Amino acid sequence: MRTLIKNGTIVTAVDTYPADVLIADEKIAVLGKGLEVKADRILDATGRYVIPGGLDAHTHLDMPFGGTISSDDFQTGTIAAAYGGTTTLIDFAIQAKGEPLRKAFDTWMGKASGKAAIDYAFHCIVTDLPDSRIPEMDELVREGVTSFKLFMAYPGVLMVDDGTIFKALSQAAKNGALICMHAENGGAIDVLVKRALAEGKTAPKYHALTRPTTAEGEATGRAIALAEMAGAPIYIVHMSCNDALQKVREARDRGLPAYAETCPQYLFLSYDNYEAPGFEGAKYVMTPPLRPRWHQEELWKGLAKDQLQVVSTDHCPFCFKEQKELGKGDFSKIPNGAPGIEHRLSLIYHGGVRGSRFSVNRWVELCSTAPAKLFGLYPRKGAIAVGSDADLVIFNPNAKATLSARTHHMRVDYSAYEGLEVQGAPEVVLSRGRVIIENGEFVGKPGQGRFLKRATYSGL
Ligand code: URP
Ligand code: ZN
């Protein structure tokens, strides 16, 4: 099967140029201007960008959490991702305490296989690491699970102590893994949460008021210090505030391999969302929480200046009815997380490129190329080059879309961005050479997504 994309403007992390793309089966075969070649199918990209498919390095599909399960599974979540131009995601396989890391991987492979409509990989969440289990990290790295997430928050559930973090980082320094860190001071937050509840402060906004930015800044600094001691790189996930960004800035200025991602919610939403009437604020209960509005511009600047390297979604949807409502009368029981897998590319294009904060190339870098490099998938993913997977998006920079639960494809009963109009939208999406989105319809098949064995960390 040969597909020719004609008349588009190729946009990569480094170049913008007019060219046609010939795809042979699953790979990019030829790039060139005015290609005169035979093809089974021709897609016209006049007036459109042709970009590498988006790579979302942080999603939680079919995840048991907060007494319930995230509402998108690997079928609904990957289809929603595809609508938004994301063709690869990296989800999290969670180690149950006392169980082998391998079991987590097998469990999540079972959730994804036969369902995923786009390619996928896994990070492994480590909740328990006695010395006897350390070699299990190496085993997973050999299987292509080359990154691990650890939590400095959620005591009694996911949190691990500094000794465990240091052990994991030290092993990563040897086996080439990248440690992803949820950086918040969980011990102090736990005290604040208990105090608030004892004072009868139960509304959703207290989720934010008991998780101050200093708790995120402190843990980020500590995580970087532990990584420096271990001689390992570190990747801070879902950064929400300037306090934490400051720690990454300082580390990078000293030449340390410290990286961080932020998410659209921290760039577009703010603490004000928790002040919505009634229980509405529960829609925005996520961790770290939304911050006072001024942090947004610091994060945008961080993205522009490469203080932050990646935008992912932390897609972790829970329906407002029945799931978020588990926390009515006690904010600490609201399942933490929000939906977003579908709109990352449009939101970051709209706010970043249309908002004159960075170039169209930086947008591609943040949403596709940099995560592909950091997580061992480049140049198979995140590139438009001969031999790369033909994961491509024909993106209309002028199309306007209004985000709404009425029109989105995520299996969740609200949108965190209800009514927001964005400019820039994917029109045609190809996954390994097959068109999976066109004319506003999903035309791929669940189960066509493949597990991706990733290479070890080799910098950015
Ligand atoms: O609120 C969030 N972020 N839920 C997902 C779990 C996590 O910490 O990433
Ligand atoms: Zn987290």
Ligand code: ZN
């Ligand atoms: Zn997450």
